[in-house]
Amino acid sequence: MQRSGRRPLRIVLAEDSVLLREGLVGLLGRFGHQVVAAAGDADGLATAVDTHDPDIVVTDVRMPPAFQDEGLRAAVALRARRPGLPVLVLSQYVQRSYATELLDSGDGTGVGYLLKDRVGQIEEFVEAVDRVAAGGTVVDPEVVRQMLRRRRDPLAALTPREREVLGLVAEGHSNREIARRLVVTEAAVGKHIGNILAKLDLPPAEDTHRRVLAVLAFLRA
Amino acid sequence: MEARTPWQALTRSDYLRTGWPWRSAAYLASGVLTGVPLLLVLLVLLGFSAVLIGLPLLLLAGVALGGLERRRLRLVDREPAADPHRVPDAPGLGAWLKTRVQEQATWRELGYAVLHATVLWPLDLLALAAGIGLPLAVAAAPVQLAVDGHEARVAKTFLVTTYPQAFGAALAGLLLLAVLLHPLAALAGARAALTRALLAPRDAELRDRIGEVTRSRARLVAAFEAERRRIERDLHDGAQQRLVALTMTLGLARLDVPPGGPLAAQLAKAHDQAGHALTELRELIHGIHPQVLTDYGLAAALADAADRSAVPVETDIDIPRLERPVESAAYFAAGEALANIGKHSGARTARLTARHTGDLLRIDVHDDGCGGADAARGTGLTGLADRVAVLDGTLTITSPPGGPTLVRVEIPCSALAAAPCA
Incomplete structure (x- = not known):
């Protein structure tokens, strides 16, 4: 999504560290968004979502009481309970199991998995929030990089350039942005994506959905 | 291969030239030296046990003697006998007594103590007297004769009056000694076998000990594991969150600084370094305990x-x-x-x-x-x-x-x- 298209979002935030919670509230507020509720655990998150009906949920993975993956569990449960609710998960883990489970929940749209480090890249982070809220799919570049290092089916059929393009698609970039980064024309990017979808054997469907499917195929590979 | 026991040594032709005859004699002699005081101690404690305080002390004496005897056994048995006792579950005399009373080994040691005090040490003494005392007495005939001047009664039985007779007796005594040292070693070997049978751990007790060692090693590994988890959590909750907050603050600061200036460059550098620190810390935490394993x-x-x-x-x-x-x-x-x-x-x-x-x-x-x-x-x-x-x-x-x-x-x-x- 373009930055010019930004609209003020009503956000429910779940983060158990007070330091980060306060920081994120300030950061998002600065970009015109409003954190309508900030929860410190998974139960608080579910309650806050029901009370405030937000535009997007931003949650940490690891939260009380057991400090395992409660936040991710809550996110997956929320997406099952309220289809179409955009969820952005902030995580400390590069491991793809987390991202795969999150993206597998629901239809794979309006969902994002970012490393917490990313909140330091303020503008990128806020952009990711916007994209997820608008129904996009965002996977952290670091997670993508880790996956690209592997050479395994079904991605084996892709050329290095196609893998690169697929990685950028997974990060949630538009064709125009991908063209800009790779210094090629938008038409060339479109052609690459067409090839990727064909090689991954994805059924013909509306473009956005096929892109999501490609990302999922990428994560599961 | 070197002999392990007097019995093995006896089968070798060079038996008399080894230390085994003297080790056997020393074993029997030290048996007498421990046996006599032991008898006294047991008699005193038996008197006390009428009023009950003697009983624990009696056990203590048995256990103490067991330890001493296992050590003494090393004289005639090159393979050490292990301690058959378990480590008490808790510190303190009460727990010690409770553990010991329940152990078969304790009662075997007490039985051995009684046997040692009443039968074994007199037997040791008798064997020493017959096996070494008698031949030496015969061999000492020339000395006796020299001291007396006229005659000597060898081993208090037959009379010698001349030096050739006396030296003949001495030679016979030495020969007798060489012969008798053999049954002496055989007896010491028998004593050692008895001691080992009663005081060394039985198979079941050894198995218990191995089980105990395995359990304690497992506890150690579990503790180590728990410690890793704790460190992982501390780093995650502490340093990692603070570093994230730091990069966020630096990121926000960069938005407020006019681009192109020296301050912007410095901030960008600091921001970058904080990011690298965060990446390294993430890898470090993953190496200590990968959370994906738990989740x-x-x-x-x-x-x-x-x-x-x-x-x-x-x-x-x-x-x-x-x-x-x-x-x-x-x-x-x-x-x-x-x-x-x-x-x-x-x-x-x-x-x-x-x-x-x-x-x-x-x-x-x-x-x-x-x-x-x-x-x-x-x-x-x-x-x-x-x-x-x-x-x-x-x-x-x-x-x-x-x-x-x-x-x-x-x-x-x-x-x-x-x-x-x-």
Whole structure:
């Protein structure tokens, strides 16, 4: 999504560290968004979502009481309970199991998995929030990089350039942005994506959905 | 091979030239020296035990004598006899007494003490008198004659009056000594066998001790594991969150500073460095305890380790969730095997297979490298083999020079009923 298209979002935030919670509230507020509720655990998150009906949920993975993956569990449960609710998960883990489970929940749209480090890249982070809220799919570049290092089916059929393009698609970039980064024309990017979808054997469907499917195929590979 | 006991020594032709005759004699003599005071102590304690305080002391005396006798046994038995007692469960005299009273070994020691005080030491004394005392008395005939001047009554029986007779007797005495030293050693050997039979641990007691050692090692590993988890959590909750907050603050500051100036450049640098620190800290935390192991189990953690390997790894993993210690030990063992491939093997590809069949987890890590890996040469696998062994598992390395290398981890364990792997 373009930055010019930004609209003020009503956000429910779940983060158990007070330091980060306060920081994120300030950061998002600065970009015109409003954190309508900030929860410190998974139960608080579910309650806050029901009370405030937000535009997007931003949650940490690891939260009380057991400090395992409660936040991710809550996110997956929320997406099952309220289809179409955009969820952005902030995580400390590069491991793809987390991202795969999150993206597998629901239809794979309006969902994002970012490393917490990313909140330091303020503008990128806020952009990711916007994209997820608008129904996009965002996977952290670091997670993508880790996956690209592997050479395994079904991605084996892709050329290095196609893998690169697929990685950028997974990060949630538009064709125009991908063209800009790779210094090629938008038409060339479109052609690459067409090839990727064909090689991954994805059924013909509306473009956005096929892109999501490609990302999922990428994560599961 | 050197003789272990007097009995073995007796079968050798050079028996008299070895130290064994004197070791046997010393064993019997020290038996007398311990036996006499022991008899006195037991008599006194028997008197006391009428009023009950003597009983614990009697046990104590038995246990103390047991320890002493096992040490004394070393004179005539080169193989040390182990202590048959367990370590008390709790400190303090009460716990000690409770443990000892319940042990068969304690009562065997008490029985031995009574036997030693009443029968064994007089027997030792008799054997010494007959076996060494008598021949020496006969051999001392010339000395006796010299002292007396006229006549000597050898061994208080027959009379010698001339030096040739006296020296003849001396020679006979020495010959007698040489002969009698043989049954003496035989008797010392019998005494040693009796002592060992009563005071050394029985098989069952040894098994108990091994079980105890295994349990304490398992406790140690569990404590070590818990400690890693704690450190991981502390780093995650503390340093990592603060660093994230720091990069956020620096990121916000950068938005407020006019671009192009020196301050903007400095801030960008600081921001960058904080980011690198965060990445390194994340890797460090993952190395201490990979949270994916707890959240998604061994299968996901192994797949991730294969993802990260410097050498491309083909994976074939089909395992359910297993108990935490098993998952942890297996993960670190397989992870170390993968790390070694990256560091030493020169391999171009590797393969990791993990299966759980019956009640056995088996992980194979293959590579096509140059081989020659040796667990004994400190590849980090030795410690992991120990950790696997605590769970009754094994870690085997097959790595002929020239390769290929196979590291196999096998741990007996049953699948956890709930939640299959993600």
